[in-house]
Amino acid sequence: MEHITTPKVENVKLLDRYTNRKAASGTLYLTATHLIYVDASAEVRKETWILHHHIATVEKLPLTTAGCPLLIHCKNFHVAHFVIGQERDCHEVYTSLLKLSQPVKPEELYAFSYNPKMSKDNREIGWKLIDLKVDYQRMGIPNDYWEITDLNKDYEVCNTYPPEIVVPRAASKATVIGSSRFRSRGRIPVLSYLYKENNAAICRCSQPLSGFSARCLEDEQMLQAIREANPGSPFMYVVDTRPKLNAMANRAAGKGYENEDNYDNIRFKFIGIENIHVMRNSLQKLLEVCETKSPSMSDFLTGLENSGWLRHIKAVMDASVFLAKAVKDEKASVLVHCSDGWDRTAQVCSLASLLLDPFYRTFKGFMVLIEKEWIAMGHKFSHRCGHLDGDPKEVSPVFTQFIECVWQLMQQFPCTFEFNEHFLLEIHDHVYSCQFGNFLGTCHKEREDLKIFEKTHSLWPFLLQKKQELRNPLYRGFTAYKELQPNTLPFSFQFWCGMYNRFDKGMHPKQCVLDHLLNCMNQKIKLEDNASELENKLPFLDGPLPTEASFLSKVGCAASKTSMLNTPQDYEGKPPPVLTNGISVGDTNVTSDVDQKNKENLANHRDLHLNDKVDVLNSEAKDGKPQHH
């Protein structure tokens, strides 16, 4: 609280980025965790909540006649443009937010103060919800070829790996230790996913310290052990997900990539996914395009192309498809690495697993996948998401790209995922919110040091509670689809408006098929209850069976139509996700009144400004000139 000098500022305007609607006017509150804006001008109470941790940048723009503009960009792509009457107030809010949004010490993070009034036992059970050992068992591990070893229990092999790792049974302790000395940051090859049907495995590691000519016998033995753990294939792939040029440049620093001559029966391949800095800049460009006010179609498409964003998404997807095909079609094991093996490698391994195994497309499976490939294997969430005040060059949307790739798959395979788009957005929100402990720190060791498991809550049970609204009504069940083979021609990739323009409701479809179907699912349960209740009642009254009577069903049909008409149509799209403590992020529109929605629907109708570019025929007619509502 010491950062908050002005907890409340009145007469603050909130500008709408896109419409020429009259700016809202209201009051701004600063709390320990949120910035809250209450719109006083609206007929209904409308609140905008912004979590401090979600704030990416705060800018004070040059003073205007209306006041002092404060522009806030959030990590979940919410952009809020406030105008504060007094410059002094603006400055105070600005300095407070700068400090609040960039905590210096981990203890300042929301997760450590977040208290959902849950018993200690339940909290502990929550942390045990996802058990990676169970997932390895599901793959049949331990088996003749693979074992779960605790060689890393004191983080002696690798301090960014979890204590328990899966390695080939044939690899001795000496091999493992030896190999770890030859891999960047000791990140040795470990198993990521075993495709039970043919024993082909996906393994991951960091780059070898090969320089121009260095070799390591143990590392070569390690790869041989991995290859031999899949007796069905005479060779294995080693995939370097970096562009060749980058990998070659690394050789000068004593790192590099595997020399095919030194390793028996490997097929080496580069897949050019760019590094974190390129991705960060790409997202920056994409967001600039998304924020452009009334862009032409040409501006937008050119901007989209120049940002390179979809090119990168496609590269990640292509690499994952390559992995999945190698495993499934060629029955070959694959070892994947990039530089440190915690960014691109995590993306590619997790997506390939998702393509191969329907389990990862369920709620539970997706949680396991994130815990396994991202959290346990040391994706540096804290640095990549900028949780704490730190090096801005370490921030990169690597996880966002993974989430988007999953969304792209959902577009191509609408019935194969148990969860819907909101689930992805919820996870994406919480990766940045620091409200739960899962994504804090950079690796397992650090999370232990931070006492995450004792002091914070796990996200997953909270998401499971909301399963009803996060599920996919079109899901055809676990067994309906096995491996997915996505089309990766460029036209298969769409711009994800629901993510990057998520808070610009005017751009979204005014009626949402997903919400409609979710409503149907809820209604279905009620109707089924009703039906069985009535069925129990009916036998006491004798008469013809209801479904047979045609005239009756006609009446029923009319009635059902009316009831459908009465369901409010959702013109604002999905209401903003409600955080589990009942606080909502983004615009909260309390009303669900149809008339109100209709009004807003009209108000959202943009870009048709009669006032622009009109050729005024009759100057006398000017007073009656169409006013934009």
Next chain:
Amino acid sequence: MEFAELIKTPRADNAVLHRPFHPTVEGTLCLTGHHLIFSSRRQDNEEELWLLHSNIDCIEKRFLGSLGSIVIKCKDLRIIQLDIPGMEECLNIASSIEALSTLDSVTLMYPFFYRPMFEIVEDGWSAFLPEKEFEVLNSVVSCFLSFILSICIYVRRSLRLRVLRLCFLIWDYLFPQVMMRSSQPLTGTNGRRCKEDEKLVNATLRPGKRGYIIDTRSLNAAQQARAKGGGFEQEVYYPQWRRIHRCIERFNILQESLIKLVEACNDQSHNMDRWLSKLEASNWMTYIKEILTAACLAAQCIDREGASVLVHGTEGTDSTLQVTSLAQIILDPDCRTIQGFESLLVREWLQAGHPFQQRCAQSAYSNSKQKLEAPVFLLFLDCVWQILHQFPCSFEFNEHFLVTLFEHAYASQFGTFLGNNENERSKLKLQQKTMSLWSWVNQPKELKNFQNPLFEANSLVIWPSVAPQSLQLWEGVFLRWNRPSRFLDEAEEEMKKIVDYNRFLQDKVNSMRKQIMEKETEDRIDRMDKMDRMDKMDEMDEMDEMDEMQENP
């Protein structure tokens, strides 16, 4: 002329058919007067392909030794390849297809030969006659009709100023506002005037009311049109009107755009930048945005400003129709039903004289240098799809309906889209000699394929967003043949299942409720009867007692 003369080789055995995302099939190829028929010889799962010659946009021949291949590019954007053994057969078949797919005489087209295999429940030709439509209008706003009649006298004279089309009331929206369309006025460079035209246009506005003239050309283009005798309304002579220019592209520019877009969609390259830059360079999405914006503007003038609108471009047969028909879809819930949409097409496109035959003579694979082709109607359908995409519960019809209309506008067994205007159609005696598309579509059996399971009648005005982020490439048309559709079809099925099951449950619950209610009323009546009877018995008892008392004082 006999078709047989054009068919040099009517049949080729051992031909091989290649289609994207289908296994290749070996079989027999037959040519008839109107169809290319390919039939696999497998008895178990016989596959047949029937392709209308008029659906063929262009063909390419390739030879590899004695094996010839014909690549057939269709107007519905599909591309198939036929391998035909024998150089001569292949050449013969190719030249026959070429000849049969480019017949110049309309009366040789398939609709004149097609005999329907279904029973006609309702004749589509008479379903949307103007009199019938006006009857509806009449009953809704009879007072307005008399107003129209009063201005009709001016219409004849106004013709002198207008090219081809005259002002025509096409839509009423709560009395005072009308939407009209016309062609450009023939003001020429000298600024010619026509008193009658001014009177006619001004008469549609009540005193004190205002109107907007939406010119679908840029101001520049409109000014240039004066040199050719055309032009635009002078402000001083139409004092209640304000003119707004909204540039919508036309003719060959649109055709080129379509060709570029389809070329981009068929590009198998994995280069994302190339795809996006080709998509951008085609300008297709730009035109979609322009048309939608103009339509929203027209609708906004009517709905938000309470003003009347007159829309025109040059001839009033292309961009004008896009704007007026889309504006009606935005404003009028009736146009979002299947019947209403069909009626809209008849009124706003067929009767309004959109030259379908010229515009749809060739599609995206044409290399002819003719200037008359343009995907004006396809752009309109695409815009409807964009609105449908944004309001998935507000339309009675589904995407499949729009795709079907696109196909039939370019090649069809029905006569609906033949000819360039009503005049030509009546000369061709289409009503007598061909079948209407609507006769087929409106059969209950077919109709159910075109129904949107999510539809819930919605009387509101629906305002689409025209932000680039909100507009998407219409995959159902442009990527239809370039990707497998299985997973999306399954999603569609699943959606239908959910909605249908809910309707079934609702019906069941309602009917059971009704039964219980009826039963309960019956019981109540029974009970009341019983009580009545008991009351009466009581009374009788009492009376008896009294009688007894009287008898025995």
